[in-house]
Amino acid sequence: MSLERTLTVRVERISRQTPEILAFELAHPWGRPLPSYEAGAHIDVHMPGGFSRQYSLARAPSAASAGSYVIGVKRELSSRGGSASMHERVREGDLLPISAPRNTFPLREEATHHLLLAGGIGMTPLLAMAQALAARGAAFTLCVFARSEEHLAFADALHAPALAPHLRLHLDQGDASQRIDLRSLLAERASGTHLYVCGPGGFMQAVRDAAAHWPEDALHAEYFAAPTDANTTTGLPFTLKLSRRGITVPVAADQTAVDALHEVGIDIPVSCQQGLCGTCVVEGDGEGAEHRDFCLTGSERRHKVALCCSRAKGQELELQL
Numbered sequence: 001m002s003l004e005r006t007l008t009v010r011v012e013r014i015s016r017q018t019p020e021i022l023a024f025e026l027a028h029p030w031g032r033p034l035p036s037y038e039a040g041a042h043i044d045v046h047m048p049g050g051f052s053r054q055y056s057l058a059r060a061p062s063a064a065s066a067g068s069y070v071i072g073v074k075r076e077l078s079s080r081g082g083s084a085s086m087h088e089r090v091r092e093g094d095l096l097p098i099s100a101p102r103n104t105f106p107l108r109e110e111a112t113h114h115l116l117l118a119g120g121i122g123m124t125p126l127l128a129m130a131q132a133l134a135a136r137g138a139a140f141t142l143c144v145f146a147r148s149e150e151h152l153a154f155a156d157a158l159h160a161p162a163l164a165p166h167l168r169l170h171l172d173q174g175d176a177s178q179r180i181d182l183r184s185l186l187a188e189r190a191s192g193t194h195l196y197v198c199g200p201g202g203f204m205q206a207v208r209d210a211a212a213h214w215p216e217d218a219l220h221a222e223y224f225a226a227p228t229d230a231n232t233t234t235g236l237p238f239t240l241k242l243s244r245r246g247i248t249v250p251v252a253a254d255q256t257a258v259d260a261l262h263e264v265g266i267d268i269p270v271s272c273q274q275g276l277c278g279t280c281v282v283e284g285d286g287e288g289a290e291h292r293d294f295c296l297t298g299s300e301r302r303h304k305v306a307l308c309c310s311r312a313k314g315q316e317l318e319l320q321l
């Protein structure tokens with residue numbers, strides 16, 4: 001396996017958003033434009049201590065923001081690595097290696113209405129999406145779930161005139177009449193509505209349960225971490241059939257497809273290795289795959305496979321490699 005190429009950015013500004021969340025503005029060290037991106041995209045940040053994490057870009061791309069990226073980092077209580085490293089060791093002026101932006105959570109052009117559901121720090125990609133939708137005059141609703149105003153990150157951006165008419169705010173400790181009941185919100189789907197969700201695991205599951213009757217292609221989710229019960233590494237042995245090379249490669253029970261390919265000299269770029277980021281996705285017989293990723297949509301799964309985690313349904317899986 002091989003890690004993706006990185007670029008170096010300077011930490012321009014660090015601002016406290018909530019007691020647990022810091023925003024980092026990252027810019028090119030010599031003031032050059034950074035690679036372009038679309039709302040919903042994320043970057044890998046390689047941080048002090050050898051940790052690497054994915055963070056969504058929390059601002060819609062625009063000419064005014066071409067020189068920098070903004071990410072939000074929540075300090076997880078259990079963290080001894082990634083988020084703690086960002087909070088404790090990274091200072092303004094530091095240089096950080098990052099990946100180019102990658103988007104596995106794009107807005108759907110075919111949607112006639114976009115329903116964005118954000119739980120806590122999961123707001124970051126959805127804020128960028130809401131700003132992009134507002135800029136193009138699209139129909140959307142942004143529902144943000146937070147504990148209280150004090151725990152609401154990027155509050156200025158949320159309350160900006162362009163977003164305010166589209167914003168519904170659910171505060172656990174706020175006015176009971178303003179709270180959002182997911183089951184009634186999602187009970188009926190207006191034709192053409194697409195639902196996007198990002199947040200902690202419990203929130204994601206609650207949304208998925210409430211939207212269980214929605215068509216799979218109208219549901220889009222961005223996960224921060226694989227669910228704790230997810231198995232992304234082992235399973236039954238199978239064979240990869242590489243149609244372009246005309247060879248087969250065995251994958252052992254305790255091996256991933258990426259590892260098996262690496263053993264025969266075929267390097268597939270990886271990043272998260274948990275099925276989250278989309279770096280290792282290749283074209284192949286998606287219908288023959290046991291998909292274990294959290295980044296491909298239902299329609300993408302027909303012809304794509306995330307090789308860091310997914311396996312064959314049967315004894316063989318054909319890939320366009």
Ligand code: FES
Nearest residue numbers: 271273275278308
């Ligand atoms: S490496 Fe991130 S999805 Fe496979």
